[in-house]
Amino acid sequence: xxxxLIAAQSLDGFITRHDTxxxxxxxxxxxxxxxxxxxxxxxxxxxxxxxxxxxETIRATLMPERxxxxxxxTPSILANDFLPxxxxxxxxxxxxxxxxxxxxxxxxxxxxxxSQIHSLFLNANLIDELWLTIEPLLFGDGTPLLAGRSxxxxxxxxxxxxxxxxxxxxxxIEK
Amino acid sequence: xxxxLIAAQSLDGFITRHDTxxxxxxxxxxxxxxxxxxxxxxxxxxxxxxxxxxxETIRATLMPERxxxxxxxTPSILANDFLPxxxxxxxxxxxxxxxxxxxxxxxxxxxxxxSQIHSLFLNANLIDELWLTIEPLLFGDGTPLLAGRSxxxxxxxxxxxxxxxxxxxxxxIEK
Numbered sequence: 502x503x504x505x506l507i508a509a510q511s512l513d514g515f516i517t518r519h520d521t522x523x524x525x526x527x528x529x530x531x532x533x534x535x536x537x538x539x540x541x542x543x544x545x546x547x548x549x550x551x552x553x554x555x556x557e558t559i560r561a562t563l564m565p566e567r568x569x570x571x572x573x574x575t576p577s578i579l580a581n582d583f584l585p586x587x588x589x590x591x592x593x594x595x596x597x598x599x600x601x602x603x604x605x606x607x608x609x610x611x612x613x614x615x616s617q618i619h620s621l622f623l624n625a626n627l628i629d630e631l632w633l634t635i636e637p638l639l640f641g642d643g644t645p646l647l648a649g650r651s652x653x654x655x656x657x658x659x660x661x662x663x664x665x666x667x668x669x670x671x672x673x674i675e676k
Numbered sequence: 677x678x679x680x681l682i683a684a685q686s687l688d689g690f691i692t693r694h695d696t697x698x699x700x701x702x703x704x705x706x707x708x709x710x711x712x713x714x715x716x717x718x719x720x721x722x723x724x725x726x727x728x729x730x731x732e733t734i735r736a737t738l739m740p741e742r743x744x745x746x747x748x749x750t751p752s753i754l755a756n757d758f759l760p761x762x763x764x765x766x767x768x769x770x771x772x773x774x775x776x777x778x779x780x781x782x783x784x785x786x787x788x789x790x791s792q793i794h795s796l797f798l799n800a801n802l803i804d805e806l807w808l809t810i811e812p813l814l815f816g817d818g819t820p821l822l823a824g825r826s827x828x829x830x831x832x833x834x835x836x837x838x839x840x841x842x843x844x845x846x847x848x849i850e851k
Contacts, residue, residue, distance in 0.1 A: 510688075510689075511689075512689075512806075512808065512821075512847070513689040513820065513821040513822055514686075514689020514690070514820070514821070515689070519825060620816065623814070631687075631814075633687065635845075637829065637830035637831065637832055637847060638828065638829060638830065639798070639806075639821075639822060639826045639828040639830065640825070640826060640827070641820075641822040641823070641824050641825040641826035642824060642825045645688065645689070645816075646687075646688040646689070646814075647688055647814060648816070649816050649817060650694060650815070650816040650817045651815060651816035652813075652814075652815070652816075653813065653814040654813060655687065655812035655813065655814065655841065656812065656840075656841055657812055657840065657841040657843070660835065660837075660843065662835075665832065666830065666831055666832040668832070668835065668845075670810075670843075672687070672812060
């Protein structure tokens with residue numbers, strides 16, 4: 502199974518603008534890219550906080566072609582949202598989750614945040630690629646891309662423009 | 677007078693690797709670019725901490741063509757290093773410093789860090805351009821590009837490769 506972390510950040514590395522949850526700062530071009538990119542994945546993983554922020558949108562766009570998996574310490578709280586094969590909740594470790602998804606025949610997984618989930622999978626050496634949109638903004642504070650110390654080395658795979666001032670950088674994570 | 681902030685960061689926005697001061701993480705190509713780029717400036721400004729870290733190198737490479745100005749709350753402590761027109765120390769505000777440098781006929785000033793100095797000049801609306809080297813690294817923590825909240829919007833001026841995995845992005849700061 503291949504895992505790709507997909508995120509949008511300010512140039513200085515924040516995935517939220519100050520204390521505002523979500524990625525409303527991202528450009529229309531990034532949102533269009535993101536929707537299109539997700540079609541290439543048969544599952545995606547997000548944290549409980551990210552799920553709660555995007556819950557209505559996620560529940561309105563569920564499809565059997567892509568399992569949405571929410572990693573949360575308290576999956577039972579969200580049991581009413583459970584839809585087998587469409588929207589599931591788990592407290593598994595990243596390694597166990599990847600093993601489970603692989604056993605179910607899934608092949609391409611998008612890691613969708615937030616920063617705790619990014620760090621959890623990155624520091625477990627499970628991420629293959631990072632697709633990062635760089636918006637032309639400086640926030641100075643907010644939620645950082647990663648929740649804590651890492652030491653990842655990257656190889657740049659591509660560098661393209663999504664919009665005149667917005668870049669999409671794709672990197673391979675060296676393992 | 678035109679002010680350009682020049683820095684190198686990890687992809688996730690840190691100008692130091694964890695707790696290690698200085699920019700030793702930067703590539704040889706970035707260091708070569710930086711040396712070359714500085715030739716286009718007749719003055720540069722840095723904070724006292726950045727000066728102390730790079731003091732020996734700075735004192736070994738002084739030249740009358742470029743004034744090095746150190747912004748510090750305690751300029752008297754460094755009085756022994758004072759070399760008029762080459763290496764000076766001041767506790768001025770950013771606005772006062774820019775006015776003083778302009779009065780002396782200087783035209784192009786490089787802002788060289790650290791993060792406190794970046795934020796001080798950025799939040800005073802004094803920075804015209806940001807030249808940012810993006811190294812292919814994720815640190816997760818360290819000294820951030822900016823020391824606190826900002827809300828700057830940028831226009832991408834150029835996007836070039838310094839090395840196969842290292843990008844140099846030049847932006848205009850919208851005022």
